[in-house]
Amino acid sequence: MSLFDWFAARRKDQFVGKVIQETDESDGLWGKCPECGQVVYRKDLLTNANVCNNCGHHNRINCEERIKLLVDEGSFKPLNKNLSPLDPLGFKDRRAYADRLRESQASTGMKDGVMTGLCQVEDISLALAVMDFRFMGGSMGSVVGEKITRLVEKATSEKLPLLIICASGGARMQEGMLSLMQMAKISGALERHREANHLYMPLLTHPTTGGVTASFAMLGDLILAEPKALIGFAGRRVIEQTLREKLPENFQTAEYLLEHGFVDKIIPRTQLRKTLGTLLTLHGYQKGK
Amino acid sequence: MARRYLLEFEKPLVELEKQIEQIRELARDSEVDVSQQLLQLETLAARRRDEIFRALTPAEKIQVARHPQRPSTLDFIQMFCEDWIELHGDRSCSDDSALVGGIARIDDKAVMLIGQQKGRDTKENVARNFGMAKPGGYRKALRLMNHADRFNLPIICFIDTPGAYAGLLAEEQGQGEAIAVNLREMFRLKVPIIATVIGEGGSGGALGIGVADKLLMFEHSVYTVASPEACASILWRDAGKAPEAASALKITGTDLLSLGIVDEVIKEPSGGNNWAPLQAGEALKQALLKYLMELSALPVQTLRDKRYEKFRRIGSFLEPSTQEGQLIS
Ligand SMILES: [Zn+2]
Numbered sequence: 001m002s003l004f005d006w007f008a009a010r011r012k013d014q015f016v017g018k019v020i021q022e023t024d025e026s027d028g029l030w031g032k033c034p035e036c037g038q039v040v041y042r043k044d045l046l047t048n049a050n051v052c053n054n055c056g057h058h059n060r061i062n063c064e065e066r067i068k069l070l071v072d073e074g075s076f077k078p079l080n081k082n083l084s085p086l087d088p089l090g091f092k093d094r095r096a097y098a099d100r101l102r103e104s105q106a107s108t109g110m111k112d113g114v115m116t117g118l119c120q121v122e123d124i125s126l127a128l129a130v131m132d133f134r135f136m137g138g139s140m141g142s143v144v145g146e147k148i149t150r151l152v153e154k155a156t157s158e159k160l161p162l163l164i165i166c167a168s169g170g171a172r173m174q175e176g177m178l179s180l181m182q183m184a185k186i187s188g189a190l191e192r193h194r195e196a197n198h199l200y201m202p203l204l205t206h207p208t209t210g211g212v213t214a215s216f217a218m219l220g221d222l223i224l225a226e227p228k229a230l231i232g233f234a235g236r237r238v239i240e241q242t243l244r245e246k247l248p249e250n251f252q253t254a255e256y257l258l259e260h261g262f263v264d265k266i267i268p269r270t271q272l273r274k275t276l277g278t279l280l281t282l283h284g285y286q287k288g289k
Numbered sequence: 290m291a292r293r294y295l296l297e298f299e300k301p302l303v304e305l306e307k308q309i310e311q312i313r314e315l316a317r318d319s320e321v322d323v324s325q326q327l328l329q330l331e332t333l334a335a336r337r338r339d340e341i342f343r344a345l346t347p348a349e350k351i352q353v354a355r356h357p358q359r360p361s362t363l364d365f366i367q368m369f370c371e372d373w374i375e376l377h378g379d380r381s382c383s384d385d386s387a388l389v390g391g392i393a394r395i396d397d398k399a400v401m402l403i404g405q406q407k408g409r410d411t412k413e414n415v416a417r418n419f420g421m422a423k424p425g426g427y428r429k430a431l432r433l434m435n436h437a438d439r440f441n442l443p444i445i446c447f448i449d450t451p452g453a454y455a456g457l458l459a460e461e462q463g464q465g466e467a468i469a470v471n472l473r474e475m476f477r478l479k480v481p482i483i484a485t486v487i488g489e490g491g492s493g494g495a496l497g498i499g500v501a502d503k504l505l506m507f508e509h510s511v512y513t514v515a516s517p518e519a520c521a522s523i524l525w526r527d528a529g530k531a532p533e534a535a536s537a538l539k540i541t542g543t544d545l546l547s548l549g550i551v552d553e554v555i556k557e558p559s560g561g562n563n564w565a566p567l568q569a570g571e572a573l574k575q576a577l578l579k580y581l582m583e584l585s586a587l588p589v590q591t592l593r594d595k596r597y598e599k600f601r602r603i604g605s606f607l608e609p610s611t612q613e614g615q616l617i618s
Contacts, residue, residue: 082609088548089539093524142604149601171492171514173524176539177550180492180514181603184500187472188597195477213465214453214493219473233465233493234455243457252460262463 033057049269058226058269060206062108063115063130066165070273071128075120080150084111085143089176097174104135112143113168116151118160122277123287127155129164133207139172140212145182148216152189152200161199161285163276166217170210183215190219199283203272204231204254204263222264222279225254231263296352298341299560305334339559345509347541348532351517353509354489358563360570362389362404362447365487368570370395370402376433385426387418387454388498390433392442395574398581401437403430403498404447407488420489421454424467427497431471438478443581446484446498451516453494468497475500476597481584483577485555486510487562502596503580504550506542507569508557512550513540549603 032039035057045052049069050059061069067076091097105111113135119128129148131138148164155162171179193200202220207230214233217223225231232252240247250256257263267275281287295303309330316323345353353359366373370393378384390403405422408414422430437444453464475482484501490512506512515523517535522528539545542554555572558565584592 084607084609086605086607088605089537091537093530093534093537094526142606146604146606173515173520173538175605176514176537176548177512177545178548178603178605180496181550181600183493184472184496185600185603187469188476188500188600191473191476192597194473211493214468214497215472216469218463218466218469232460233453233468234460238455239457239460242455247457251457260461260463262466 034059051269056227056268058206058228060133060167062134063110063132063165066130067115067119067128069269070276071119071121071126072123076117076128077119078115078117079154080116080147082111083143083147085141085175087174088142088178089174091174091176093174100136100174108132108134110135112141112147113138114144114147116147118154118158121163121273121280124277124280124285125160126276126280127151127158127160127162129162131165131167131212133167133169136172138168138212139170139179140168140182141172141175141179142182144172145179145185148186149182149189152186152193155198155200156189156193156196159196159198161201161280161283162193163201163203164216165203165205166208166212167205168208168210168212168217170212180211183211186216187219190216194221199280199285201276201279203267204257205229207231209233209235218262220264223262225257225263225266227254227266227268229254231257294357294563296349296356298345298349298352299338301341302334302338305330305337309334335559338564342509342557342560346532347511347535347538348517350509350541351489351511351535353561353563354511356561356563357409359488360562360566361409362402362406362449362487364566365447365570365573366391366393366402368567369574373402376436377429379425379428379432381425381428383423383425383429385418385423385429386416387420387450388422388426388430390430392437395445395577395581398578399442400581401433401442401444402447403433403444404487405450405494405498407449418454420450421452422450422494422497423454423456423459424462424464427453427464427467427471430498431474434471434475434478434482438480441480443481443483443585444478444501445577446482446501448484448486448490448495448499448512449488450491450494451489452491453497468493471497472500476593476600479589479593481581481587481592482596483580483584485573485577486512486551487573489513491516500596500600502584502592502599503552505553505555505573505576505580506545506551507555507562507573508542509561510542511535511540512545513538 031042033052036055038054050061085101087098114131116129129151200220201222201224202217204225208217209232230252254266312323312327373393375391389406405420406417407420408417434444482501483503484499485505517531518528521530521534545551555576558568562569
């Protein structure tokens with residue numbers, strides 16, 4: 001249901017497709033901020049974590065860029081990198097799931113929509129998962145579920161804090177109920193991590209919706225979010241239809257969730273590494289370990 | 290008797306039923322012995338019904354699963370429980386009537402019963418919000434489960450919902466968070482949990498009370514990652530393709546048994562549970578008693594480990610070291 005709303009919203013508003021646009025007069029050196037219209041020099045954008053200098057708009061970034069921005073240089077050690085999706089239902093709509101997979105794999109260079117591994121942030125060891133929205137809308141199927149579960153289990157056995165950077169349209173319909181069950185599987189692993197008193201923090205980025213919101217995205221000891229990220233269970237459009245009235249301007253934004261008590265802190269991308277380091281040391285995780 | 294609500298594919302049975310009714314009336318007014326003809330026609334009708342229901346497509350099963358006269362959570366509780374006492378409230382401002390719970394006895398065993406509750410007609414459905422629970426409903430369910438955990442009452446869940454409610458207040462009150470916390474906490478509980486999809490298992494809203502040691506399903510129940518209507522709109526860009534989506538999504542008990550998600554499919558009376566509710570109730574009761582006995586015999590740690598393993602195994606992917614697909618069940 002929510003995945004549906006979200007795709008519908010995407011089609012109508014192009015809400016999610018908001019990334020920096022080429023300007024006419026450029027050969028790609030310059031781009032235009034989709035939020036404020038400011039023309040920006042691409043290099044400046046990159047040194048500023050893909051955040052607009054003028055208005056603070058957070059452009060979407062892929063998981064490799066995220067990892068590079070966040071972790072201590074050269075410290076990321078990927079896990080289960082080659083775990084690959086199958087097509088357990090033999091699913092075909094207008095196109096075959098197998099074809100959609102091949103296409104996403106070719107365009108992203110990833111086997112599926114999440115990267116997991118161990119790393120250091122500010123010299124503190126951390127288990128890290130980063131979802132990639134480019135891969136079939138960050139949807140969660142068996143591989144995403146299994147990789148995250150293995151990471152959580154590893155974090156538990158190695159007594160590590162855990163960060164999951166969420167970006168997802170929800171459960172992947174093409175794997176049917178196997179996808180829905182990944183929500184439970186990951187939540188079970190998180191219960192054990194929590195029982196062992198290790199720190200888990202999800203970082204909710206644009207967009208985090210549907211089944212991911214109804215599982216690990218909302219299970220953090222502390223829940224962090226990027227400014228203006230869309231975060232919700234059900235889609236705005238369907239809610240509007242049942243309600244027949246206008247929704248608040250900032251409905252389902254990180255700021256809205258903060259206001260209603262579901263997010264601990266909104267952290268601009270440029271400050272993430274430092275803030276994480278502080279949070280980890282405040283919880284007793286030590287540098288150089 | 291209230292008129293029976295007929296599904297499209299049941300229409301071939303109408304003619305036979307009419308004939309049976311006419312002969313009965315005839316017999317009432319005369320001395321003619323019609324028992325032979327009656328028996329013949331009834332046997333024929335039963336056979337036709339059987340044939341139709343054995344060959345239901347997934348899309349037709351959805352219609353049976355959503356049948357307004359299909360026995361609901363409270364129907365089943367009335368049928369096979371004694372000393373039922375409904376309990377109310379999430380203890381933070383709400384009592385959701387779309388998700389009911391309480392304690393009762395099955396045979397001599399005290400248990401906690403929790404389930405989504407749909408209505409029979411429009412008025413009831415408005416009151417029950419069509420079985421779509423709000424965050425308060427999931428929090429009430431968790432409160433009752435924690436209560437059951439403290440007093441060592443096994444938990445029995447009945448799943449019957451189109452999905453969790455999608456609305457402004459539901460988002461504001463954290464629908465995602467409420468479901469998420471249930472998923473995690475149900476792994477922690479020390480008492481046996483048995484969940485049965487008695488009608489429609491709609492996505493995260495169903496799973497929110499569905500982390501169980503045993504997951505059962507009635508023969509014509511369905512359990513979906515997204516409603517076929519929504520799925521068709523997104524992937525086919527055509528809501529009219531819902532029947533195709535229903536087949537592609539693998540939503541029936543048999544499908545989910547082979548995917549390793551469901552533990553047992555409970556056979557329904559010919560014509561579906563609404564045709565013979567008491568028979569359905571007895572079948573469910575027997576299944577519940579069997580698993581209650583089996584699970585109650587396990588030490589707590591074993592029970593929890595097995596619950597973890599049950600979900601841990603679910604998934605289908607290619608492990609590079611072996612280069613073999615593993616569809617694990
Ligand atoms: Zn800008």
